[in-house]
Each structure stands twice: as C-alpha cells, then as structure tokens.
Amino acid sequence: MASDLIAFAVTTFVAIFAIVNPLNATTFFVVLTRSYSNAMKKAVIEKAILAATVTLVVFAFVGNTVFLVFDISIPAFRIAGGLLLFSIAFAMMQGERSRTQLTAQDRQEALEREAVGITPLGIPMFAGPGAITTVIGLMAEASAPLDFARIGIILASILVTMSVGWVMLANADRVFHRMGRIGVYAFSRIMGLILAAIAVQFVILGIQGAVAQYFMPLFGLAPP
Numbered sequence: 405m406a407s408d409l410i411a412f413a414v415t416t417f418v419a420i421f422a423i424v425n426p427l428n429a430t431t432f433f434v435v436l437t438r439s440y441s442n443a444m445k446k447a448v449i450e451k452a453i454l455a456a457t458v459t460l461v462v463f464a465f466v467g468n469t470v471f472l473v474f475d476i477s478i479p480a481f482r483i484a485g486g487l488l489l490f491s492i493a494f495a496m497m498q499g500e501r502s503r504t505q506l507t508a509q510d511r512q513e514a515l516e517r518e519a520v521g522i523t524p525l526g527i528p529m530f531a532g533p534g535a536i537t538t539v540i541g542l543m544a545e546a547s548a549p550l551d552f553a554r555i556g557i558i559l560a561s562i563l564v565t566m567s568v569g570w571v572m573l574a575n576a577d578r579v580f581h582r583m584g585r586i587g588v589y590a591f592s593r594i595m596g597l598i599l600a601a602i603a604v605q606f607v608i609l610g611i612q613g614a615v616a617q618y619f620m621p622l623f624g625l626a627p628p
Contacts, residue, residue, distance in 0.1 A: 412554055415602070416542055417561040422599040423489065423538050424456075425496070426569035427591050429529040430576045436520060437576075449573045451521025455598040456530030457566045460539050464558060467540035468547060478544050479613030486606030492534045493603055496596025530569060541606060 429452075437445050464472035470476060533617055539558065583591070 411528075413557045413561070416554075416557055417564065418432070418540050418598060419533065419542065419602045420558075420569070420585065421565045422595045422602065423492065423532075423534045424530055424565050424569065424626050425595050426530070426565070426572045427579070427595075428496075428568065429525060430572045430579055432529060433525060433573050434576050434580045436525070440541055446574075448521035448525065449570060451519065452526035452530060453566050453570045455522045455526030456569070457562065459527055459531040460535060460562050460566075461559065463536045464539045464543045464562070467536070468544055470540070471544070477614075477617060479610045479617060481544065482541055482610030482613065484604045485541045486610060488537055489534055489603035489606060490600055491550045493596045495599035496593075496599065497593050499594075530566070543608075 433448075433452075437448060440448065471478065471481065539562065542558050543555065546558060
C-alpha cells in the first residue's frame with residue numbers, strides 16, 4: 405500500500421510539474437518584466453502564483469462535476485486528456501510553445517496590461533488547459549473510489565509545484581542568465597519527453613477502462 409502511494413506521489417508530481425513547466429514561464433517572465441521595478445515584479449509573481457494555484461485547486465474539486473453534467477465517462481476523459489497532453493508534449497519536444505498555453509495575441513496584449521500576473525502569466529502560462537486536464541484526470545483516479553491520501557498527494561503536488569514556480573520567478577534573472585536559452589530549451593525538451601510518456605499512460609488507462617466498461621459486458625464478461 406505504501407509503495408503504491410509513493411509511486412502515485414512521484415507520478416503525480418512529475419505530471420503536474422512537467423505540464424506546468426515553471427521554467428518555461430520564467431523565460432517569458434524575464435522578457436515581460438524587464439522594465440519593471442523590483443516591487444512590481446514581486447507583485448506580478450504573487451498574483452501569478454495565487455491565480456494559478458486557486459485555478460488548479462478549484463478545478464481539482466469541481467472539475468469532476470463535468471462528468472455528471474455532460475455524461476462523460478472517466479475513460480473517455482482520460483483518452484481525450486492524454487491526446488491533449490501528448491500534443492503539448494510534442495510541441496515542447498520540438499522546442500515550440502503550445503498554443504494551449506500562450507498565443508501571439510496574448511503576448512502582445514500582456515504588454516498593455518497591469519495585471520499580467522493573472523493573465524497571461526498565471527493563466528494560461530502556469531494553469532493552462534493541459535495543467536487543468538492533468539489535475540482533473542488525477543483527481544478522477546483518486547475519487548473512484550474516494551481516496552483521501554491520494555487527494556492530499558494531488559493537492560500537495562500542486563502546492564509544491566507552485567512553490568518551485570514562485571522561487572524560480574523570484575530568481576528569474578539569475579536562472580535565465582546561468583542557463584541561457586540553450587539550457588532552457590534543453591530542459592523544456594526533457595520535460596516534454598516525460599510528459600509524452602505520461603500522456604500515453606493516460607490513453608492506455610482510458611482504453612483499459614473503456615474496454616472494461618463498454619465492451620466486456622457485451623460478451624458477458626465481468627470487469628476485472
């Protein structure tokens with residue numbers, strides 16, 4: 405039991421950290437706030453982390469109501485979420501920024517806003533569709549049946565990831581200076597590869613669930 409929780413904790417943290425990818429947001433933060441004062445940078449960081457944390461936590465608890473409202477099965481959502489995550493991971497491995505995280509229009513509008521910490525830095529840079537999908541998918545797994553230990557692990561993974569993000573943004577200038585663009589791109593590709601493997605796992609679990617829920621009863625077989 406303990407080994408299963410440890411494995412779940414590792415997988416959960418890696419999945420959330422990889423899709424949030426704080427380093428990716430850090431590079432944008434450096435460019436976005438290069439003319440900001442230190443006090444303004446601190447305010448932007450606080451707003452970004454708070455907005456992203458609240459968004460992911462809220463979707464973690466209410467996201468599963470989507471299944472009831474739209475009559476969506478968990479296997480279907482896992483397959484769809486896995487395909488979405490894989491598209492994001494593929495873009496990361498190609499050195500591109502996924503369109504589900506930031507568009508050219510978002511970047512241009514960000515320069516004209518004061519609350520850039522909320523949009524686009526907090527949402528969708530930190531808490532984009534991919535991160536929301538990941539959290540909902542993980543919470544669905546922890547809620548069927550209800551497992552408070554796994555729910556706690558998911559929430560802790562969100563908080564730890566956002567804490568790491570806060571530290572990286574607070575030290576963005578130094579991180580970017582030491583790693584350089586090549587280091588950032590290399591890190592993004594590694595995170596993309598890990599995320600791709602997790603996305604495939606989501607699809608596999610979804611297919612297994614679909615077979616057990618829809619196809620096995622057709623042949624009079626009991627789900628495992």
